Amino acid sequence: MIRSLLTPRSVAIVGASPNPDKIGHIILRHLLKGRARVYPVHPHATRVLDLPVWPSIEALPEPVDLAVLATPAATVPELVQQCVRRGVEVVIPIAGGFGETGEEGRELERRLRAIIQGSRTRILGPNTLGVLNPAYGLDTLFLPDDRLPRPGAGTVALISQSGAVGATLLSTAASMGVGVSAFIGMGNRLDIAEAELLQALGRPEDPTAVIGLYLESFADGPAFLEAARQLAGRKPVVLLKAGRTATGARAAALHTGSMAGPDQVVDGVLRQYGIWRVFDDLELVDTCLALALAPMPAPGARRVAVITCAGGQGVMLSDYIESTTRGVGLAMATFTEGTRARLREVLPSFASVANPVDLTGQASTAMYEQALQVVLEDPGVDAVLASVVLQLPFMSPEVLPAVARQARRYGKPVVAALVGVKDTQEPFRILNGLGVPTYPSLWRAVRSLAAILRYPAMAAAVASPADRPMVPR
Amino acid sequence: MSTRAPARLAAAEHELKAILAGLGIKVPPSRLLLPDDPVPASLPFAFPVVAKVSSPTLLHKTEAGAVRLGIRDAAELEQVVTELRSRFPGDPILVEAMERPGVEAIVGFLRDPVFGPCVMVGVGGIFAELYQDVAFRRLPVRASDVEAMLDELRGRALFEGFRGLRASRQALVEVVLAASEWVLANADRVGQMDLNPVFVREHDAVVVDAKLMAPSQG
Numbered sequence: 217m218i219r220s221l222l223t224p225r226s227v228a229i230v231g232a233s234p235n236p237d238k239i240g241h242i243i244l245r246h247l248l249k250g251r252a253r254v255y256p257v258h259p260h261a262t263r264v265l266d267l268p269v270w271p272s273i274e275a276l277p278e279p280v281d282l283a284v285l286a287t288p289a290a291t292v293p294e295l296v297q298q299c300v301r302r303g304v305e306v307v308i309p310i311a312g313g314f315g316e317t318g319e320e321g322r323e324l325e326r327r328l329r330a331i332i333q334g335s336r337t338r339i340l341g342p343n344t345l346g347v348l349n350p351a352y353g354l355d356t357l358f359l360p361d362d363r364l365p366r367p368g369a370g371t372v373a374l375i376s377q378s379g380a381v382g383a384t385l386l387s388t389a390a391s392m393g394v395g396v397s398a399f400i401g402m403g404n405r406l407d408i409a410e411a412e413l414l415q416a417l418g419r420p421e422d423p424t425a426v427i428g429l430y431l432e433s434f435a436d437g438p439a440f441l442e443a444a445r446q447l448a449g450r451k452p453v454v455l456l457k458a459g460r461t462a463t464g465a466r467a468a469a470l471h472t473g474s475m476a477g478p479d480q481v482v483d484g485v486l487r488q489y490g491i492w493r494v495f496d497d498l499e500l501v502d503t504c505l506a507l508a509l510a511p512m513p514a515p516g517a518r519r520v521a522v523i524t525c526a527g528g529q530g531v532m533l534s535d536y537i538e539s540t541t542r543g544v545g546l547a548m549a550t551f552t553e554g555t556r557a558r559l560r561e562v563l564p565s566f567a568s569v570a571n572p573v574d575l576t577g578q579a580s581t582a583m584y585e586q587a588l589q590v591v592l593e594d595p596g597v598d599a600v601l602a603s604v605v606l607q608l609p610f611m612s613p614e615v616l617p618a619v620a621r622q623a624r625r626y627g628k629p630v631v632a633a634l635v636g637v638k639d640t641q642e643p644f645r646i647l648n649g650l651g652v653p654t655y656p657s658l659w660r661a662v663r664s665l666a667a668i669l670r671y672p673a674m675a676a677a678v679a680s681p682a683d684r685p686m687v688p689r
Numbered sequence: 690m691s692t693r694a695p696a697r698l699a700a701a702e703h704e705l706k707a708i709l710a711g712l713g714i715k716v717p718p719s720r721l722l723l724p725d726d727p728v729p730a731s732l733p734f735a736f737p738v739v740a741k742v743s744s745p746t747l748l749h750k751t752e753a754g755a756v757r758l759g760i761r762d763a764a765e766l767e768q769v770v771t772e773l774r775s776r777f778p779g780d781p782i783l784v785e786a787m788e789r790p791g792v793e794a795i796v797g798f799l800r801d802p803v804f805g806p807c808v809m810v811g812v813g814g815i816f817a818e819l820y821q822d823v824a825f826r827r828l829p830v831r832a833s834d835v836e837a838m839l840d841e842l843r844g845r846a847l848f849e850g851f852r853g854l855r856a857s858r859q860a861l862v863e864v865v866l867a868a869s870e871w872v873l874a875n876a877d878r879v880g881q882m883d884l885n886p887v888f889v890r891e892h893d894a895v896v897v898d899a900k901l902m903a904p905s906q907g
Contacts, residue, residue: 433803434803437801437803437804437805438804438805441804441827470797470881470882470883470900470902471795471797471817471818471883471885472795472797472798472799472809472881472882472883473799473881474818475797475809475811475817475818475821475823476797476799476801476807476809476825480823480825481799481801481804481807481825482803483825484807484824484825484826484827484838484841485801485804485807485825485826485827487837488826488827488830488834488837489827677833677837
């Protein structure tokens with residue numbers, strides 16, 4: 217399933233209209249940029265975008281791996297029937313008008329389920345944004361690529377139950393230079409759902425390093441938990457679970473019932489199975505980026521060194537790092553006397569050599585790299601928050617590869633913050649491309665660093681030798 | 690809140706406590722008085738004692754005036770039992786030893802519509818609902834899961850010697866594990882279960898009150 221979904225050798229696009237405003241036409245245009253053999257299907261058209269058009273799925277010269285249906289809901293059962301007969305592996309009905317609309321739509325979904333029952337054909341959706349695999353050039357999204365920027369290839373897989381949220385995640389990832397191994401819009405989840413996708417993307421040979429999900433409900437809660445548990449510590453699973461305030465139909469006769477808000481149970485259970493929970497779309501992308509790029513530290517690592525070029529940033533960063541109310545409750549590292557002495561040699565006489573290190577407005581590219589190296593060598597430093605002020609007169613863009621060079625050298629997590637920069641994309645692309653998670657906000661950088669430092673302990677608790685079995689008997 | 694709620698407990702308190710005792714969970718020493726039993730002149734445990742109406746139709750005993758604490762001697766017990774019997778005719782009365790107090794915990798179980806049977810641990814007693822300081826996990830749980838739940842509580846220090854309070858975290862963990870195992874094995878019978886309060890003391894933990902509801906009502 218996953219191979220046909222993400223790296224199909226052949227794709228049919230049904231509803232490939234010559235009209236450039238039609239969804240089928242837009243998707244065809246995106247598909248043609250990729251590697252799969254593309255078959256436009258349309259009952260009346262003869263040529264579209266200079267390609268011959270096939271009248272039906274059944275008339276195609278080969279049983280395609282993937283069929284994208286860009287036609288209205290009412291036409292979908294018959295088309296899926298044809299896909300089953302022709303041996304198509306995965307079908308993506310894009311259209312809405314199914315279970316989300318009411319009883320008639322649910323009836324359509326029941327019919328679809330019955331049609332694929334016992335066949336090799338699987339359905340993603342319906343009512344879905346589709347899939348994207350930048351490395352392979354597969355793009356079935358109906359949002360035109362000049363309006364919704366696509367992220368490049370990378371190791372973050374994004375799975376979304378909602379198309380609109382999915383588009384937001386993609387757009388955020390693209391603007392920050394976060395590379396994506398796959399985007400999968402699940403839509404109504406008539407067939408393919410999150411647990412199976414987790415298993416597929418979790419295989420060691422899959423390029424995915426981190427899986428981020430947006431869910432409003434669980435298609436199969438226990439199956440999802442079990443799949444996530446298998447990945448704990450290996451490929452982090454990050455979840456934005458919306459619908460937190462939905463009132464459960466839980467009778468509140470006993471204390472336990474009255475105290476078990478639906479979200480509180482979810483919160484504990486996610487932690488139990490090693491799933492990292494986030495609370496908004498930016499945090500989802502930020503955390504996936506952090507966990508995908510940074511080396512995983514030992515459980516319990518919590519001493520952070522801060523390098524800034526401005527006193528104000530140092531004060532704010534210290535608050536964010538140490539405070540347990542509007543901060544992450546980590547520790548500011550204490551430098552050894554040796555570290556302080558070496559910093560004194562590197563920095564201007566009036567700069568601070570304690571943590572946070574303040575290079576002042578005199579900061580230069582060379583000074584920044586030296587300070588970062590000295591701090592990373594301190595055994596009392598578990599991780600570094602590097603705020604780089606690119607606007608300073610002696611800073612050059614060369615500081616970005618220099619930060620990445622030092623980060624790689626010591627194997628300790630380094631997270632960068634670039635705030636108030638003129639170019640809001642290129643520096644982020646550069647540093648993220650070089651493996652340093654980089655953020656346009658001090659708070660987001662700290663929050664992401666906290667995920668890097670805290671995830672290993674959560675994963676270790678899941679994976680630790682069982683003093684009691686966790687598999688239900 | 691109706692004291693004789695339409696919802697029914699799946700077991701009277703004395704029945705549930707017998708189950709818990711069978712799991713190795715400590716409950717107060719007790720003597721059950723059926724409606725026609727004479728009030729004993731002496732008990733196998735010391736005064737002061739507690740008398741409670743033990744009935745599956747009484748969801749909120751304290752609010753219904755069906756619990757009497759601090760009964761000092763046999764004469765007072767006789768008087769209390771007579772009065773409770775006049776107000777709750779036909780219900781058994783559970784006479785229990787007054788347990789030495791400890792740090793109060795709540796241990797609860799519920800059936801989550803998505804995840805199935807789950808366990809809750811938190812700060813218990815009369816303030817449990819006020820503070821809502823509880824953590825949840827899905828069953829089954831391991832000792833390390835229960836430890837992690839206790840670590841999540843804002844009031845975790847209560848179980849770690851806060852201001853000289855001596856409470857055995859270990860004993861509480863054992864109550865949770867033993868009850869969890871039973872709930873999982875009887876998942877079709879358990880909608881919700883409250884063990885509240887559990888007195889967590891220096892060397893043990895004792896379940897002072899316990900309620901069980903069947904799944905259809907939970």
